[in-house]
Amino acid sequence: MRQLGTFWRAFRRNGTGMFGLFLLVVSVVLAVGAPWLSPHGPTDTMRDPVTNRVLLFAPPTEHGPLGTDDAGRDIWTLLTYGARISLSIGFLAGVLSIAVGSSVGILAGYFGGWVDSALMRVTDVLLVIPDIPLILILIAAFRQLDLGVSPLVLLVMVIGLLYWSSTARLIRSQVLSLKERQFVQRARAVGAGHWHIIRRHILPQVMPLIVANTVLVMSTAILVESGLSFLGLGDTTQPSWGTMINFAFSRNAVSNGAWWYYLPPGLAIVWVTLGCTLVGNVLEEMLNPRLTRHHLEGEAALPRQAGQGATPTELFTTLTGRARSDRTDDGNQEHGR
């Protein structure tokens, strides 16, 4: 708990991370608060209060904050309810893929030998096969089988079980180096079995990496879900952001100039994935041992880092005998990084 507090204080200082977190929190609020944030239901048809005519393709100036679609439904309502589907699929598929990826990575890295070879060949195959065609075929095949699985569950399963290869590779490389550390050997000398060592000594050390990666994988999952729904493989009875764009496209929103139909879900997807990517990158930067400086350097490293910017300038001055031109500032920033 104490470590979590320290971590939060460090995270709060990071502007990029906080911005990403803000984006994510807003989208979660949108999803959770959907029934309260919009006065209509997702299937309600909007009518003109005076003429009682159904509002088709009504622009935002005519109705609500974001106008209506081809069937007279409120876009803002669809957007908030769509957030529920998109975010929950992203979350579930992300967690599933991380669970599979981490397990594969830990097993392959820890046991090595033929276990490693077998698991990594599967990973390689998944990395090499183009995902979208594979997913199309899988989903089509499962639909044909008619197993009675809801299309959303199917999406979660397919995304979760196909997008774990990069996680597996990342975790495996970390475990490979961890298992050679002496405290792991000491644990074996103490008489610990494999499961004990994995649970007690390996997992806690790769956990930060897993957490950071989860957020990144979620953004991939949301993107893939949108792509698949756009292609009509989602649940057409429930609005997700991808489904909305799919409808907008098939109902000629583009040629009708109804930008308020396809732009909001598109921007929402960008909003959430940007949030995930920013938070994920910052988490990775903070938690990945290879990207962080040693804890003892900590604060002391900061002024030195800022001071480094002067070095190229000094060098330039000594080499040419004159002060740097107006490009100095840019140069400083570049080298100071």
Add this chain to the structure above:
Amino acid sequence: MTLRTPLLRVRDLTVEFRLESGPPARALESVSFDVYPGETLGLVGESGCGKSTTLMALMRLLPVSGRIATGQAWFEGETGLHDLFALNDAQMRRVRWREIAIAFQSAMNALNPVETVGDQIREAIQLHEAVDRATADKRVAALFDLVGIARNRINDYPHQFSGGMRQRAMIAMALACKPKVLFADEPTTALDVMVQAQVLDLLKRIQRELGLGVVLVTHDLGVVAETCDRVIVLYGGRIAEAGTTDSVFNRANHPYTQRLLEAFPDVALSSERLVSIPGAPPRLNALTPGCRFAPRCHKAFEPCRSEVPAFWSVPGSDPEHVAACHLLDPRWEGR
């Protein structure tokens, strides 16, 4: 000397490492020794001579490329006499720490940096004994007392300990399950002289109190002279000379042991120049026939390069003192 039963009898231990290409590297060859209760056995030699490999082979913790080619290690355990190399993995796990424990060379690396020291010692206890947390905690506290660390440091992390404390904690952990044999792999190498003395005193005291058989691996001859009852000098994976510490140090007969002793500074005779041994230890994957030390030996003669020397007891010392050198072979008498 009374008749004693050894706790551990190692016979004809040979360890090979598989290499990327070429023949395997032979890290240990036909090494035999006994470990007695209440006695410290020193394993000395240069880096790469097989000291740590011996311990790791006996714990069956060699890296995957390593293989025990021949040998037996008879251990008198609670359930009778066993050959450690014939046990299955589950049986071996029960032997580790309950019967044979090891204190690693660098305690900092051997302790998990993200767990408290107390937790790690408790882990060792709970892995082997079905005790509840409170009992285990009490044992951890008792172990801290035994090695002289204040109890309020139990919940500290390894990086909050000093080097000496970490080594003490490592010893406490090694003693957690009351083993009969303790392997100490260069327990004092990274410590300064004062702390080194404290840790060695601690080891001696604990050994006396608990009647442990200790195998101490070190390249520090001073440590050997101070703490070991018997000593084995290893060179290139073979035993060069073995015997009681007193006998080996005062009547060294193997040229390697002699050179090793000359290379060690003597405080009393400070004017003496230190001697180094020219050359490097043998490449273990391209071994020459004959004596391993022959290429670097100043006394080498014809048979040293063709014939493996047998163990000869050293004249004028106790019968346990042996050296593997052709100079002691009666066939070459008169050289």
